[in-house]
Amino acid sequence: LQLYSSSLDGSIKLWDFMDGIPIKTFAVGSKLLALYAIASSEDSVFVIIPKSGERDTFQLVSVKLTKAAGQDLEAKELSVVLDGVDASPKRIAFGREGEYVASVKEVNLQVYFFKRKQLNRFSVSAMKTKSGNNHFTCIACHPTEDCIATGHADGKIRLWRNFCHKKEYTFSTLHWHHDAVMDLAFSVEGTSLLSGGVESVLVLWHNESDCRKDFLPRLGSAIEYISMSSDGTLCCTLHTDNRITIINSNLRFCKSIQGLIKSTDVKTGLVVDPRTKALVLNGEPGHLQFYCLQSDQQLFSLDIVQRQYIHQAGLNQADLVKVAFSAQGKWLATVEEREEVTDPELQLKLWFYDEETQSFKLNTRINTPHDDHITDMCFRDMDELEDDSLILVTTGRDCVFKVWVMVEDTDPEAQQSVSWSCDFVGSYHNYQATNCCFSEDGSLLAVSFEETVTVWDSVTWDLKCTFCHPPGKIRNICFGRLTCSKYLIGTTDYGFLCCWNLLSCALEWSAHLNVLVLQPDPLSEHIAAVSWLSKESSLFVFKPNEPRPIYIQRNLCKEKIQLAAFVPRDEPEMIGSEKYLWLRRSQLFFLTDTQELMTLSTKSLEERLTPSSKQLAVEESLPVTPFSLLLGKHRRQQSQEDTDLGKLFVRKKHEQDSPAVRELLHTPAHVLPSASFLCPIFINSLLISKENKSAEEVADEAEMESEKTDDDSDEDGDVSEMEQEDTSPTELLQEMTCKLSKSQEKELRKIRKMDYSWISAF
Numbered sequence: 001l002q003l004y005s006s007s008l009d010g011s012i013k014l015w016d017f018m019d020g021i022p023i024k025t026f027a028v029g030s031k032l033l034a035l036y037a038i039a040s041s042e043d044s045v046f047v048i049i050p051k052s053g054e055r056d057t058f059q060l061v062s063v064k065l066t067k068a069a070g071q072d073l074e075a076k077e078l079s080v081v082l083d084g085v086d087a088s089p090k091r092i093a094f095g096r097e098g099e100y101v102a103s104v105k106e107v108n109l110q111v112y113f114f115k116r117k118q119l120n121r122f123s124v125s126a127m128k129t130k131s132g133n134n135h136f137t138c139i140a141c142h143p144t145e146d147c148i149a150t151g152h153a154d155g156k157i158r159l160w161r162n163f164c165h166k167k168e169y170t171f172s173t174l175h176w177h178h179d180a181v182m183d184l185a186f187s188v189e190g191t192s193l194l195s196g197g198v199e200s201v202l203v204l205w206h207n208e209s210d211c212r213k214d215f216l217p218r219l220g221s222a223i224e225y226i227s228m229s230s231d232g233t234l235c236c237t238l239h240t241d242n243r244i245t246i247i248n249s250n251l252r253f254c255k256s257i258q259g260l261i262k263s264t265d266v267k268t269g270l271v272v273d274p275r276t277k278a279l280v281l282n283g284e285p286g287h288l289q290f291y292c293l294q295s296d297q298q299l300f301s302l303d304i305v306q307r308q309y310i311h312q313a314g315l316n317q318a319d320l321v322k323v324a325f326s327a328q329g330k331w332l333a334t335v336e337e338r339e340e341v342t343d344p345e346l347q348l349k350l351w352f353y354d355e356e357t358q359s360f361k362l363n364t365r366i367n368t369p370h371d372d373h374i375t376d377m378c379f380r381d382m383d384e385l386e387d388d389s390l391i392l393v394t395t396g397r398d399c400v401f402k403v404w405v406m407v408e409d410t411d412p413e414a415q416q417s418v419s420w421s422c423d424f425v426g427s428y429h430n431y432q433a434t435n436c437c438f439s440e441d442g443s444l445l446a447v448s449f450e451e452t453v454t455v456w457d458s459v460t461w462d463l464k465c466t467f468c469h470p471p472g473k474i475r476n477i478c479f480g481r482l483t484c485s486k487y488l489i490g491t492t493d494y495g496f497l498c499c500w501n502l503l504s505c506a507l508e509w510s511a512h513l514n515v516l517v518l519q520p521d522p523l524s525e526h527i528a529a530v531s532w533l534s535k536e537s538s539l540f541v542f543k544p545n546e547p548r549p550i551y552i553q554r555n556l557c558k559e560k561i562q563l564a565a566f567v568p569r570d571e572p573e574m575i576g577s578e579k580y581l582w583l584r585r586s587q588l589f590f591l592t593d594t595q596e597l598m599t600l601s602t603k604s605l606e607e608r609l610t611p612s613s614k615q616l617a618v619e620e621s622l623p624v625t626p627f628s629l630l631l632g633k634h635r636r637q638q639s640q641e642d643t644d645l646g647k648l649f650v651r652k653k654h655e656q657d658s659p660a661v662r663e664l665l666h667t668p669a670h671v672l673p674s675a676s677f678l679c680p681i682f683i684n685s686l687l688i689s690k691e692n693k694s695a696e697e698v699a700d701e702a703e704m705e706s707e708k709t710d711d712d713s714d715e716d717g718d719v720s721e722m723e724q725e726d727t728s729p730t731e732l733l734q735e736m737t738c739k740l741s742k743s744q745e746k747e748l749r750k751i752r753k754m755d756y757s758w759i760s761a762f
Contacts, residue, residue, distance in 0.1 A: 004045055006035035012045065012063065012075065026065055026075040033058065034089035038098040043067070046101070048087060060085050060092060060103065082112055082119075090183055090225065095141040095148070102148050104136035109150065111163055120166050124152075140184040140193075147208075149193055151181025157195060159208055174210050176203055183225050187249075188232035196223025196237060204251055216251045220284065241284065259296050261289050262595050267321040270565035270591055274329035275353070277567060279589065279597075282320055285309040288334070293567060293589070302360055304334050304349065318345065322374055326390060327381040329353065332360050333392055335374045344373055348394065348404075350420045364420040366404075370396030376435045380442045380458065391458065392420070393445060395433035401426050401447050403461070424461050428454050439479045444502070446488060448474035453490055455502070467500045469510065476518035480544040484525045487544035491515040497529060499544050509547040513540070519564040523585040526550070530561045530590070537561045537592075539600075541582050551582060553600075559592035575602055 003015040010030050013022040028047065036046040044064050051057040064077035085092060086105040094101050100113045109122040124134055138151040148160040155177035163169045177197045185194045193205040200219045206212035221241040228235055234254065235247045242262040246254040263282040271280040273290060278299050283289025286305030291298055305318045322335035332351040337344050348369040351360040373396060380391040392404040403424040409417055427433075431449035438445055438458065445456045453467040453474055472494025480487035487508065488500045495514040500507055516537075517530040529540045536558055541551035566586040575584050580602045590598045 004035060004037050006032040006047060008032065012047070012065070014065075023071070024065075025072050026063070027073070028063060028075050028078070033087050034092070036089075036092070036094065038094050041098060046081065048085060048089070048092070051083070058085050058087050059083050060101065082110060084108075090138045091136065093139045093141040093148070096144060096146060099146075100141075102139055102141060104139045104150055106135050109136065109139075109148075109160070111148070113164070118164075120163060122160075122163070122166075122169065124158075137180050138183045140186055142186055143188065143190045145190060147190075149184050149186070151184050151195065153180040155179055155181060155197070157181060157184065157193070157205075172208070174205055174208070176213065182223050185226040185228050185235075188228060188230070194226050194228075194235060196226055198222040200239075202226075202235075202237060202247065202251065214251050216247060216253070219245055258298050260291050260595075260597055261298065261301075266563060266591060266595065267319065268323040270563040270589065271323050271325060272565055272567055274325055274327065276329075277570075279565065279567065280323060280325075281563075281591075286318060286320060286336070288320060288323060293587075300359075302351075305336050318347075322377055324377050324379055324392070326379045331379070331390065333377060333379070335369075335377065335394075337373065346370060346374065348374070350392075350404075352416070363416055363418070366420070369394060369402065369422075370398045370400070372397035375433060378436055378438060380438045380445075381440070391423075391442075393436050393438075393447075395436045395447060397432050399427055399430050399432055399449075401433045401436060426456065426461060426463075428452065428463075428466075434474060435477045437478055440481050440485050444479070446477050446479065448477050448490070450474070451492075453477055453488065453500075455488070465502075465505045467498075467505075467507070469496055469498045469507070472496065476515065478518055478520045478527065480525060480527075481520060481522070482525050484544040489518065489520075489527060489544055491518050491529070499547070508544075511547065517561055517564045517590075519566060519588070521566045521582070521586050523566075523568055524582065526582045528564060528566070528588055530556070530564060532560055537590075551579060556590075557592060557598065559594050559596065561590045562593050563591040565589050573602075577602065 005013050005015065007013075008031055010028045010032055012026040012028060012032070012035065014024045014026075015021070016023050028049070030049040030052075032047045032049060034048040038046075041062075044062050046060060046062055048058050049061055051059050059080050060082040062079045062081050063075050064079075065075060066073055066077075081101060082092075082103050084105065085103045091105065092101065092103045095111075099115065100111055102109065102111045104110075107124050109124070111120045111122075112118070113120075124136070133153040134156070135153045136150055137153055140149045142148070146161065146164065148163060150158045150160065152158065155175060157174040157177075158171045159174070160169060160171045174193075174195075177195065177199060179198045181195055182197045183195070186192070187194070191207060193208060195203045195205065200217070200221055200223065202216040202219060202223060204214040204216075206214070219237065219239065220243060221239040223237050224240050225238040226235065227238075233249050235249065237245045237247065239245065240262065242258070242260060244257040246257070248254050261283040264285075266282050268280070268282050268288070272278070273280050276290065276292070276299060278290040278292050280288060280290055283298075283301050286303065286307060286309055288302040288304050289298055290300050290302070304320050307318060309317060316339045318336050318338040320334060320336050322333075324333045325331070330353050332353070334349045334351065335346065336349070337346050346368050348366040349362060350364040350366075352363045353359070354361050375395050375397060377392065377394040380389070380393075390406055393401055394404065395401040402422050403426075404420050405423040406418045407421050409419045426447070428447075428449040429452075431452065433447055433449055435448040436445065443458055444464070445458050447454050447456065450473045451468050451470055455464045455466070456462065457464055467488065467490070469490070469492060472492035475491045475493050477488065477490040479485065480489065486502050488502055490498050490500070491513075492498070495512055497511045497513045497515050498507060499509050513529065514531050514533055515529045516532050517528075519528045519530075521527065525543045525545075526541055527544065529542070531538050531540065536554070537556045537560060539551070539553040539556050540549045542549040566588055568586050569584075572584050575581055583600065583602065588600050592598070
């Protein structure tokens with residue numbers, strides 16, 4: 001059994017299962033898109049590579065792996081098997097025992113037989129179908145028979161037989177899916193066929209019959225890939241939301257592996273939950289996911305829209321677009337909208353965190369809070385006054401911003417005592433309101449209206465001052481914090497980063513930089529700005545009072561970074577380099593346009609893994625068997641024993657530090673002397689030397705020795721008499737079990753020397 005892997009840099013690696021390191025690396029010299037290895041071809045693998053000189057054209061190539069000595073080798077023998085194949089690996093499949101390979105692309109099916117070196121091509125373009133598009137979407141080959149199953153965009157499945165003849169081929173049709181068939185997979189015996197699509201339903205077809213089929217519905221999202229285990233007991237499905245579902249052979253749900261849910265579009269941004277420090281963003285359609293960064297698991301999912309999502313293209317459905325938390329995480333504000341031709345359907349919801357149920361409960365629902373789309377919203381971050389003067393501000397394309405406050409609910413049938421209502425509406429020259437944020441102390445509110453930034457008093461709602469930096473509309477705004485709280489920072493879509501002084505009401509400095517993301521650190525004065533230039537993202541970290549950045553990371557990634565968030569650490573991290581001191585209290589995370597979550601770290605992956613997490617990673621990769629459970633129990637007992645004996649090992653540390661033992665363990669085996677020579681040295685090193693006794697013990701022993709010499713004359717007679725007496729077994733047992741310490745024996749000798757003759761007078 002061998003494991004191969006391919007990479008985009010054009011290399012194929014053969015891996016060692018035990019050590020997890022590559023044994024050999026074969027350089028192909030071309031970009032590898034997919035890799036196939038079959039048992040019938042031990043010295044060759046098959047890869048999909050781009051066809052040289054042609055764009056969006058690919059080939060299936062056989063690569064012969066040389067058995068020459070060395071680790072880095074070059075694969076020179078390449079032979080084209082199929083030309084004009086699709087780049088997707090689900091559209092190529094190998095047939096019975098590697099006898100043939102089949103490929104589909106658009107409306108064409110081609111089959112190549114290795115032994116006969118025969119290529120047959122078929123097309124479905126001339127077939128008359130009542131439904132629409134019948135393009136190929138996926139392919140699977142029967143494991144024991146000459147049968148090919150193909151999935152189509154119109155939801156049909158075709159079973160091809162007798163395809164070794166170009167004109168006498170036959171096919172049958174299975175149809176249940178209302179949309180494109182995403183993937184197909186035969187069972188190990190070939191008695192059943194599995195199919196999946198956008199309906200989030202796994203279909204099991206029995207004996208290739210349209211009448212006999214079973215279903216496993218409500219799998220969460222569209223099924224993208226299907227795979228069967230080698231023994232046929234388990235089935236695995238990969239979904240478009242980055243979820244893996246493990247299913248038993250009888251279509252019973254077994255387990256779901258879910259990390260960060262991949263949504264169609266992250267409209268909420270990256271928000272940090274103040275209570276759990278989890279990353280909060282769009283999850284399942286209409287849901288809000290709380291993602292734990294430490295464990296790479298979803299804590300829970302909150303249903304915001306509370307409507308059944310229908311998987312159908314072109315259907316306008318309500319979606320979650322905005323999220324904001326209060327400073328302590330007690331209140332959550334969400335905005336959901338549904339695109340309509342005339343007027344958008346908007347809802348603003350306020351949720352309160354219930355300590356008893358440990359979940360958010362809906363407190364207030366506001367229909368149509370604005371006449372047009374809501375562009376931004378934020379809470380006033382005042383920790384000490386959160387319950388008394390909590391304020392929510394929303395901005396919209398209807399050219400106004402609104403202030404929402406808590407009021408006592410006068411409705412006697414209401415279940416809660418407070419609700420939310422609008423307290424103030426502000427505007428500026430009928431411009432669209434795009435962004436809003438509060439200062440650190442909550443006294444000022446900044447609202448951007450197209451090209452102008454306005455600053456308002458959060459108590460009287462008076463307009464204090466305005467800033468602008470034409471040309472270009474304001475893209476992002478934020479206040480400085482701590483020692484930089486007197487500054488206001490903004491970016492424009494014309495590529496300018498501006499810093500205004502609130503005390504002088506003037507522009508402090510500006511830089512020509514196309515900033516897409518502007519994110520302040522809530523625990524320091526640092527602000528992170530991510531730019532996009534020349535098809536690469538770059539990071540700049542600065543303080544508002546210093547125009548020169550303190551950290552620059554160019555070419556951070558090739559993807560466009562859309563969102564970022566600072567996540568506070570549980571404990572400040574010890575950072576030796578002054579260059580990365582801005583990461584001491586918070587960690588910066590990015591989300592790209594391909595929904596890849598990245599972060600900056602000063603430590604390598606090996607350093608970030610704790611010993612317990614390393615052991616957990618190893619144990620999670622082992623199969624759960626009775627022996628493994630027994631072994632795990634034994635390891636836990638052994639670990640507890642080692643913990644209990646820790647103090648004993650510390651006390652006998654001088655034994656571990658023995659030069660003889662150290663030399664014995666660290667000297668190479670081929671230069672060690674014979675065992676007969678080493679054994680006495682090793683045994684002597686384990687003996688406790690008298691020199692290691694404390695000064696107090698030495699003094700006690702010297703005193704006891706002197707007393708012993710004084711008492712020898714007195715005890716000679718007693719000893720002769722004791723030898724004549726018969727010692728009973730009971731007395732012998734008491735003498736053996738009741739041993740006295742040295743100090744007790746010393747006291748007994750003193751008592752024995754005392755003169756008690758004066759007692760006879762009484």
